[in-house]
Amino acid sequence: MATNVLRGARGLAVAATVVLPLALLTQLPADAAPGPGTWTSITTPADGTSFLNEFGHEGHLTVKGKTSPDVSAVNVYCLRGSGSSVDATIVATTVPVVTGGFTATVPVPSAPTFPQCRLRALPDGVSATQTYLASYAGPVVNFDSWKYLASQDTFQLRASSRTGTMATNGMGVCAAADLATVAPDETVPGGSHGCLYALGQSGLGATHGTVGVDGHEAFTTGAALGYGLTPTRLATSSFHLRHGGGMGWVETMPLDRCSTDTAFPPSAGTCPTLVSSGVEIRQVSTYLPGGHQVRIRTEFRSVDGERHALRLDYLNSVSPLADGVMGFRFPGQKSFHGSTTGEVVSALGHAAGTTLARSNRLSDEGDPAVGTRAITWSRTPSRITFSGSDPNTFGMSYRLRVPKGGSVHLGFADSDGVLTSQAVALGHRGERDMMSAPRISSPDPGSVIHGRTTTVKGVVTSGANGLPTSVTVNGHAATLKPNKSGSKAAFAATFDESLGKHTVTVVAKDAGGNTRSASVRIRNI
């Protein structure tokens, strides 16, 4: 059984509320309908509050507020949309109002249609289907939730933040799935649907799966279960809300292989025992506060002290609209085009890059029913290959080396915008965030150095591709000294400069070919 540790959840325990059909909403007890000037205001929770709970184990939520003197009881709803097409989740019914105030501690609603909605306390007699409810003011809240799915050793997670919402699974299934924009009335008109960065059961071909270690087929826990095999151990996952919005989750998962070589795909008969491949995956994912980007940082680490050769074929499947056709824009391309089964895309650049996928390439820019997804990688895949049977599914292939007792790193970002221009901007941000700039600790900006001998020191930090592999200072190679955890490395370089004013530029380069630089002005006298 996986250890699903819930960190930072604000709820406590138990019970789910029910989304009632509109017909039932109109059957709530009703007093005389309030008139103009009747108001309610929910003061707790605050606007933008997120609740994170495990599905079926929801905690409690305290709702407090005030009302105009003519209100004696309120029904608290969480609403999306308005009028006859409202999507209403009942949070609390017939909460009494005493001296203009009300308070109720109730179970957090369980799995509403979308996590984000607006809480409103409606006086008895006011229907949630009424067109105008703005006098009953309340906060927009996010009911984020996750559920462990034992049959595939994965989870399903849904979250919202500000103007975005997303749904995803664990890394053995879909490391990123759906992203969409939430309209001001909390409805979700469009979005980008699919399954990205999947290391699941099926590969693109019939002869191998998505992961290979040292030439052997290797299986994530979900893939193993899918073939009827028993993993050496299950994955662990933990979820937490982030201060300032968004959320994060951390997964660890063994990569197993059959104890004896067997044909692919395996079965319980041909592969009765799984053993560790010697490699474990640790993946840290972040749903950024803006609500339109998921950032994924993956570490493949040697757990047996040996070096290992990794073959990874990340699978990505994107969904077009029912009557639309997907459009793809690979790095270096200026417009969307269709894809063909079996198509191979190469010349993808030599550093972090982004592929755009539009859910209907025939649509207008700005059509709210259509979305553009930015699929960003920290290092260029050796190739992109479309499925032989589905032009909306493609694999991104990597060959990586896990050093003895060490780790190899890889990063992705998944972004979404109604406008392609928004998705492009998010993709650029995703690329930039793959690596941080070096920090120069010495000399200080504006320093005066006596003589020509110039020593430059500083620190580089690990990015999506791990620690930088080289640092140069004005073209001179610096020495790199990583710390024990491998999260940082000190660099130092000494060289001669001519006398006078100079710009000292430190350039760090990572294993994915990304470079970042920092400069200071100094003077040698």
Added chain:
Amino acid sequence: MAYAPAMAHTPLRRLAVLGGCGVLAMSFQAPAHADPTFTHISTPSGRTTLLDDGGSPTFAISGTASPDVTTVDIVCVRGPSGSTDSTVVASAVPVAGGGFSTVSPVPDLSGSSPVCRLKALPSGILPDDDTTSFSGPILNIDIVKRTSDGTNTLDFRLTAGSGNGEISVASAGKCGDSSMGTLADDLSVTRDSEGCVGDLGGTAGSVRVDGHPALLPPEVLAFTNGTSPLSLSFHTRKDGQLTWTESAPLLRCSGTDTYPPSSPGACGSLLGTGVSFHRVGTFDRGGHQVRLRDTFTSSDSAKHRLRLVYGVESTPPPTGALGFAFPGRSGGFHGSMTGQVVTGLPKKAATVLVRSDRFTAEGDPSAGTRAITWSRPPDRLAFSADDATVFGLQYALAVPKNGTAALGLTDSQATLTSTARALGSRAADDMMPAPRITSPARGAVITGKRTKVTGVVRAGANGLPVSVTVNGHRATLKPTGASRATYHVVFDESLGKHTLTAVARDAGGNRRSTSITVRNK
């Protein structure tokens, strides 16, 4: 209970499992891939503003279609998929050689939102279907409805769209700027600010010239046997900015000063008051601001006393309650009372905020805040004695001999109060342009202490500035036209570097300044 994280794909009415089980069961079964059906309207190109000011204007539409399309219906659509509001522009347009072309009348959307997206739908496709593959431009369809006696325009109503906003406007004597709304991404509109701003009609005190109630053309039409022509013109830009001008004489009844006259006959004959009214309206700022610039000009070479009450009426939603935030007051939005008089207003351009429902949360898309900015402080701001949603801005102005009195009002709207406040603040700044220093040049070296500064000022909402000072020295102002004046001033400065600051002040108490640095040696 099933747990199915999923994106409800509303446009397709597909409450499908996508992220969850759909993904978990990801398979690589190839869907049938027929050549996609599409249409694309290439003309008009990009967001386009069409103006229908009568005369049955037409516009050209052309585009391309996939080979399987033989005819298209041109429709203009808005609103969410599934409950789309559509207007048919042209039916059964034939497609030949993969292209189509037609010339159609500008559709009449005056009963609806003036902004929609033009699409060419193949026969059999309905606007409520998934129409994302049928691409086309967004149209702002600005429509003017004139009321005429057969010869002269007497009144008008205008609807217009720009950016993500839309407006409805009527003539000055019949509401002025009446409603503003915000467009969603799907072009559906939330009309969260309804009412009248800048109305100069409807009460005995709306316009009085030399003590007599004066009538604008809509009131002449409504209350008398006569007519008074309203001179109108409209100009649109491709970006959606719309400018209109309305001009008319201010008339009065010969038989009575009662307003309105008890009967058309009681008015007697119509007399000129000696003052004509001229309004320039501009709609822009992304569709969320209307600027009204009014001038009252002596048409008989005599001076006149003008008393104006600009009516501001706001319509709350059926169960909401209006909120008012007056300049110089703190504490957010408050209710209003009949007969309430608001005092302590700043003595310059300022903004009153009107929230459609003061009980709403900031950001609630069904509520809005209107920012009403005046160019000069009213002498009195008072609510109606019988309606707490109506207040008047009262002004007493003097129209000089052969001259003009000027006044500006700006009406801004936004869903967020913070945005409305920012628009109001910008509107107040826009009431007066800064002076320009033409000499000396920036950084100039002046020989000796004698310093001569010349420059230009332009008329703002309150007309030309009434004074200009440079470093505290009063400059001489010389008008060179109705909207421009030069100024000059000579004074001694000590030797060394100085900042020369020209400060212009207008009749509304507003100040704007410009500075340059010079050196006297």
